[in-house]
Amino acid sequence: GQQVMQIPQYQHVQEGEDFTTYCNSSTTLSNIQWYKQRPGGHPVFLIQLVKSGEVKKQKRLTFQFGEAKKNSSLHITATQTTDVGTYFCAGRTSGTYKYIFGTGTRLKVLA
Amino acid sequence: EAGVAQSPRYKIIEKRQSVAFWCNPISGHATLYWYQQILGQGPKLLIQFQNNGVVDDSQLPKDRFSAERLKGVDSTLKIQPAKLEDSAVYLCASSLEGGRIHEQFFGPGTRLTVL
Numbered sequence: 001g002q003q004v005m006q007i008p009q010y011q012h013v014q015e016g017e018d019f020t021t022y023c024n025s026s027t028t029l030s031n032i033q034w035y036k037q038r039p040g041g042h043p044v045f046l047i048q049l050v051k052s053g054e055v056k057k058q059k060r061l062t063f064q065f066g067e068a069k070k071n072s073s074l075h076i077t078a079t080q081t082t083d084v085g086t087y088f089c090a091g092r093t094s095g096t097y098k099y100i101f102g103t104g105t106r107l108k109v110l111a
Numbered sequence: 112e113a114g115v116a117q118s119p120r121y122k123i124i125e126k127r128q129s130v131a132f133w134c135n136p137i138s139g140h141a142t143l144y145w146y147q148q149i150l151g152q153g154p155k156l157l158i159q160f161q162n163n164g165v166v167d168d169s170q171l172p173k174d175r176f177s178a179e180r181l182k183g184v185d186s187t188l189k190i191q192p193a194k195l196e197d198s199a200v201y202l203c204a205s206s207l208e209g210g211r212i213h214e215q216f217f218g219p220g221t222r223l224t225v226l
Binding site: 004031033041042045050098 | 146154155156159161166167169202204212213214215216217218219220
């Protein structure tokens with residue numbers, strides 16, 4: 001079945017450093033979503049990407065969808081302590097309704 | 112706008128007992144999801160409803176798990192009998208149908224501990 005993997009599993013950065021998490025699907029996706037889950041909290045939607053090669057920015061966050069629509073990345077510039085949490089991608093395959101969540105990347109920011 | 116409501120927030124049971132979780136989605140959201148999130152893992156879809164019909168339940172352990180969404184609004188998820196490996200957070204989410212963005216709004220979850 002479809003699998004969605006993320007790397008790295010964990011990342012510790014100093015405040016002000018950049019951070020990137022990568023998401024790879026075993027199948028071609030129709031679209032991909034990104035969520036953030038704070039410790040003890042529930043996932044919160046960040047963005048949805050649909051087009052091949054699409055790049056979207058939200059303040060310090062940059063999201064990219066690969067040309068082959070099988071991978072995606074989230075880059076955070078100049079991390080802050082408020083960026084702490086686990087970042088999940090969730091991919092949807094054409095012809096299906098469900099989203100498969102990735103394994104997640106847990107980010108810790110050291111002040 | 113009220114968010115997704117879930118109850119109870121916490122539940123501790125012994126193995127082989129039964130348990131039920133309740134979810135009330137955001138008003139007007141046609142799609143409702145139940146996810147199981149084991150500690151340190153991503154949410155795993157158990158069942159997805161559109162209105163009161165099931166669109167995906169391929170990962171629902173049907174020998175012990177059941178779910179219903181009567182009248183296409185709130186939903187219940189039941190486990191009978193529970194096993195130790197069912198210890199997890201059960202997340203309910205809802206989304207609007209139609210449009211290009213399928214943002215899922217999650218509830219606070221129910222943390223289940225099976226002893």
